[in-house]
Amino acid sequence: MTESWGQFKSFEGAKFKALDAEFTKKSSQLLGGQDLTTCFQCTKCSAGCPVSDKVNIQIHEVMRMLLFGLKEVLETDMIWLCTTCYTCQERCPQGIDITDILFGLKNIAYQKGMAPSGYVGAAQSLFDTGRLYAPTEWEREDLDLDDVPELDVEETKKMLKKTKLLELQEDK
Numbered sequence: 001m002t003e004s005w006g007q008f009k010s011f012e013g014a015k016f017k018a019l020d021a022e023f024t025k026k027s028s029q030l031l032g033g034q035d036l037t038t039c040f041q042c043t044k045c046s047a048g049c050p051v052s053d054k055v056n057i058q059i060h061e062v063m064r065m066l067l068f069g070l071k072e073v074l075e076t077d078m079i080w081l082c083t084t085c086y087t088c089q090e091r092c093p094q095g096i097d098i099t100d101i102l103f104g105l106k107n108i109a110y111q112k113g114m115a116p117s118g119y120v121g122a123a124q125s126l127f128d129t130g131r132l133y134a135p136t137e138w139e140r141e142d143l144d145l146d147d148v149p150e151l152d153v154e155e156t157k158k159m160l161k162k163t164k165l166l167e168l169q170e171d172k
């Protein structure tokens with residue numbers, strides 16, 4: 001494992017809680033989760049992962065934690081720092097849909113209020129302004145650009161309401 005990054009804790013030497021069979025079952029029901037038991041820890045996924053030197057736990061370890069029902073997996077930075085490049089999924093000799101499983105884990109973590117504040121803020125900003133990041137006037141002036149164009153946020157809001165993105169956390 002590498003050093004802890006940002007707000008995420010390090011799992012170096014961590015003692016995990018008892019295995020949770022219910023969590024294992026829930027993981028197996030995620031998209032791609034049905035194949036978790038076939039993982040034989042070859043580490044090919046981690047070997048090709050572009051963020052392997054940035055995360056405090058590797059993707060093959062995430063797969064093992066899921067199989068063992070270790071809910072602490074929801075606190076790992078791997079699920080949020082994953083770039084969704086699908087390299088691990090392409091390389092897995094067992095054909096496990098690893099990246100898709102990570103999407104499911106993000107959803108569970110978000111529902112439990114465990115998403116990093118930056119992600120929640122970005123979702124709120126997208127809903128409120130139609131943008132993930134609001135460019136400032138001086139940045140545009142420096143680049144000789146026109147004023148920030150207005151966006152029709154009502155259409156964006158309608159679309160995001162359909163995804164129920166902002167309601168997810170209220171379900172916890």
Ligand code: SF4
Nearest residue numbers: 039041042043045092
């Ligand atoms: S590549 Fe597939 S089989 Fe190998 S450790 Fe990763 S998930 Fe498991």
Ligand code: SF4
Nearest residue numbers: 049082083085086088
């Ligand atoms: S999809 Fe995510 S976990 Fe898989 S190799 Fe890419 S960054 Fe790593």
